[in-house]
Amino acid sequence: MIPYQKFTQCTDINGYVPNHAGFYISVGVLAVMVGAALATLVSFALIPTIISGLIALVLGVIAFCTWYLYHRLICLNPTEVCAIGVVTGVLHPTPQTIAGKAGDNDATLNILLAPGPLNYGQDISEYTSHVQGNLIAAQVQLTNAGLPYVTSSASTDDFNHRKGLHCEFEGDGIAILLAFAEAILVLLIAILALTVLAGPWAAPLIWLLAIIAAMLGASGLFNDLANPPVAQGTDLQGNPGNVAKGQIVLVSGDWIYDGGHDGWNEIHAVHNCQIISDQVLDLSDSNVAWPSEISGMPFVTDADVSAVVNFWCGMLSQAGGAVKGGTMTNPANNWVVHPLVDGCNQSPVIV
Amino acid sequence: MSSVLSGRARSVESTGFIVNWIKFILHVLVQILKALAYGWIVALVKLLKRLYRILKAFCAYLKLSHWEQETAGDNCCKFTNPAYHRPDPCIYDQYYLMSLNIAVTWDNPDITLLRGGVVVAEHSLLPNTEYEIDATIWNNSFLAPVVGMQVNFGYLSFGVSTVLHPIGSTLVNLGVKDGPGCPAVAKMLWTTPSTPGHYCIQVRFSCPDDANPNNNLGQNNVDVVPALSPANFTFALRNQTKTANAYTFEVDTYAIPASPPCSDTIAQDQGTFAERLKKIQAIHNRANFPVPEGWTVHITPAEVTLIPDEETEIAVSVTPPTGFVGTIPFNFHAMYGKRYAGGVTVYVSKT
Numbered sequence: 001m002i003p004y005q006k007f008t009q010c011t012d013i014n015g016y017v018p019n020h021a022g023f024y025i026s027v028g029v030l031a032v033m034v035g036a037a038l039a040t041l042v043s044f045a046l047i048p049t050i051i052s053g054l055i056a057l058v059l060g061v062i063a064f065c066t067w068y069l070y071h072r073l074i075c076l077n078p079t080e081v082c083a084i085g086v087v088t089g090v091l092h093p094t095p096q097t098i099a100g101k102a103g104d105n106d107a108t109l110n111i112l113l114a115p116g117p118l119n120y121g122q123d124i125s126e127y128t129s130h131v132q133g134n135l136i137a138a139q140v141q142l143t144n145a146g147l148p149y150v151t152s153s154a155s156t157d158d159f160n161h162r163k164g165l166h167c168e169f170e171g172d173g174i175a176i177l178l179a180f181a182e183a184i185l186v187l188l189i190a191i192l193a194l195t196v197l198a199g200p201w202a203a204p205l206i207w208l209l210a211i212i213a214a215m216l217g218a219s220g221l222f223n224d225l226a227n228p229p230v231a232q233g234t235d236l237q238g239n240p241g242n243v244a245k246g247q248i249v250l251v252s253g254d255w256i257y258d259g260g261h262d263g264w265n266e267i268h269a270v271h272n273c274q275i276i277s278d279q280v281l282d283l284s285d286s287n288v289a290w291p292s293e294i295s296g297m298p299f300v301t302d303a304d305v306s307a308v309v310n311f312w313c314g315m316l317s318q319a320g321g322a323v324k325g326g327t328m329t330n331p332a333n334n335w336v337v338h339p340l341v342d343g344c345n346q347s348p349v350i351v
Numbered sequence: 352m353s354s355v356l357s358g359r360a361r362s363v364e365s366t367g368f369i370v371n372w373i374k375f376i377l378h379v380l381v382q383i384l385k386a387l388a389y390g391w392i393v394a395l396v397k398l399l400k401r402l403y404r405i406l407k408a409f410c411a412y413l414k415l416s417h418w419e420q421e422t423a424g425d426n427c428c429k430f431t432n433p434a435y436h437r438p439d440p441c442i443y444d445q446y447y448l449m450s451l452n453i454a455v456t457w458d459n460p461d462i463t464l465l466r467g468g469v470v471v472a473e474h475s476l477l478p479n480t481e482y483e484i485d486a487t488i489w490n491n492s493f494l495a496p497v498v499g500m501q502v503n504f505g506y507l508s509f510g511v512s513t514v515l516h517p518i519g520s521t522l523v524n525l526g527v528k529d530g531p532g533c534p535a536v537a538k539m540l541w542t543t544p545s546t547p548g549h550y551c552i553q554v555r556f557s558c559p560d561d562a563n564p565n566n567n568l569g570q571n572n573v574d575v576v577p578a579l580s581p582a583n584f585t586f587a588l589r590n591q592t593k594t595a596n597a598y599t600f601e602v603d604t605y606a607i608p609a610s611p612p613c614s615d616t617i618a619q620d621q622g623t624f625a626e627r628l629k630k631i632q633a634i635h636n637r638a639n640f641p642v643p644e645g646w647t648v649h650i651t652p653a654e655v656t657l658i659p660d661e662e663t664e665i666a667v668s669v670t671p672p673t674g675f676v677g678t679i680p681f682n683f684h685a686m687y688g689k690r691y692a693g694g695v696t697v698y699v700s701k702t
Binding site: 169295316323340344 | 522
């Protein structure tokens with residue numbers, strides 16, 4: 001059991017590379033230059049030139065993955081943040097979504113933050129003016145640096161990301177794609193070297209390497225597409241639960257600005273998501289309201305919501321500390337039915 | 352002689368292994384020949400069909416707006432990302448343990464009664480007197496705490512499936528497994544009824560998105576009877592189902608064994624829940640705790656049919672062997688068909 005998956009690394013503003021045409025053009029030019037240089041070295045012979053082109057292509061993939069993982073997200077807070085909201089949409093990774101996001105198999109939730117509006121039809125100030133509103137509000141350090149936030153002039157769908165909080169549960173799609181690309185690159189270089197430098201005796205070896213490279217390439221291309229990853233839930237008896245629209249959840253994780261879109265804040269990666277109320281809100285009902293109590297505490301005013309968020313956040317922090325302290329590997333905690341039924345006695349430690 | 356035989360057996364075994372290995376190699380060679388002859392075309396067609404399906408779905412997906420893409424997965428499937436955590440508050444729940452075919456005692460180790468801060472025996476409660484009930488609640492989740500969980504207390508007449516009288520409710524916060532705040536102790540003050548008698552205590556709780564809601568009901572049904580010759584006592588049996596049932600009884604002398612040192616259990620505590628359950632069942636097997644030799648137990652009536660809500664008195668007579676000194680627990684479980692209705696534990700004692 002792993003607490004959460006994380007493959008991206010957010011950066012500060014100085015390490016950020018924006019997602020616009022310039023980025024793709026520069027990566028493309030770099031790849032073409034490498035391919036052309038290699039082709040020149042091998043005097044434009046047909047096979048070596050094709051291999052050079054493939055190397056250039058793989059370099060482009062590596063460049064894209066590196067950007068996607070390490071230069072796309074800007075850190076907004078050095079430590080994890082917590083939020084309570086109601087789920088308005090869930091994205092389960094499917095072949096279509098994975099292909100549509102260039103191999104990214106993240107699962108996502110969109111939540112409306114408490115105690116704000118329970119629909120997306122209000123003015124943006126209604127969503128940012130309450131106690132949790134800063135999580136979705138434009139951040140001064142970014143706007144001062146000239147980074148954009150999506151505005152009401154954009155599509156309604158995109159603008160909704162400014163009204164609710166987008167939360168991403170990371171999958172390993174891009175990290176695996178990067179690993180495939182790196183392995184293929186090595187093989188392609190070896191093939192190119194053998195093709196140019198070695199005699200006819202190397203032909204079987206070249207073919208073998210080419211087959212391996214092709215298999216790796218195919219695996220990388222189809223990675224996760226046909227069978228999206230299914231991670232284990234925390235239920236030890238194999239009964240996964242479900243997060244669905246209308247449920248009230250607590251989410252904690254890295255608070256970032258996602259430059260891969262038109263500009264909004266997210267929780268990315270989610271470290272913890274937990275359903276904290278039995279009540280499921282019917283968001284299609286115009287009279288729907290937040291419950292007046294959550295977890296035995298009042299949940300009406302900004303101060304109430306702040307108290308509930310802070311209390312839950314404290315409990316999660318203790319849980320994280322316990323896991324870091326080794327609770328998951330301590331044999332005394334390895335019971336699954338009841339500590340007195342299948343637990344054990346830890347020998348006292350003499351210091 | 353035996354070593355010669357075992358040597359021959361090994362020789363036969365190794366011959367069989369070699370034959371199997373040769374068969375396997377031939378199979379692989381045939382498979383490769385088939386693949387080279389025509390298998391690759393079949394595989395290619397399959398791959399192309401798969402690619403076509405993915406591309407078709409991808410094109411349909413691309414036609415959706417970004418917002419629609421993020422909500423396309425709503426209610427389609429279970430959400431099982433590892434960052435999604437579910438709590439599992441639990442108590443020594445006899446009904447759950449019996450459903451797993453694990454022997455139980457009705458002397459619940461997680462429920463204690465105190466008066467003036469001192470633990471008291473349940474069989475010697477004074478009428479119209481205030482006691483404190485302490486219920487120890489564990490969390491089987493390393494990652495998901497519980498905040499503001501309602502714990503309900505009640506009492507019943509000494510017996511099986513008798514009528515529950517609510518005592519009250521309280522809220523507890525439960526930390527993660529082996530973290531701060533776990534186990535949590537829920538406390539409830541209880542003034543005993545003015546009618547002298549023997550009572551059982553029941554503790555029940557629930558929380559949002561409980562990974563296992565079946566281990567949330569603990570019951571303490573205990574009496575202590577002096578082993579005069581014989582020890583006589585009675586308990587009530589009530590039919591709380593909606594159909595008439597024929598009840599029979601099972602008796603054992605199970606008591607929770609002392610937990611072994613962790614060093615002895617590390618190896619056996621690996622594996623799936625089902626694999627571990629088999630080992631747990633072997634240790635806590637009712638068949639290993641029969642009525643000891645020399646003891647006789649008479650239950651009157653040995654079988655009884657009750658209509659819904661009908662209650663009857665069951666008389667028990669336990670005769671110890673001559674010269675017995677000490678205390679032995681007797682667990683009486685009422686069953687209808689193959690289902691357990693409940694039970695009581697009686698300590699037969701002689702000094």
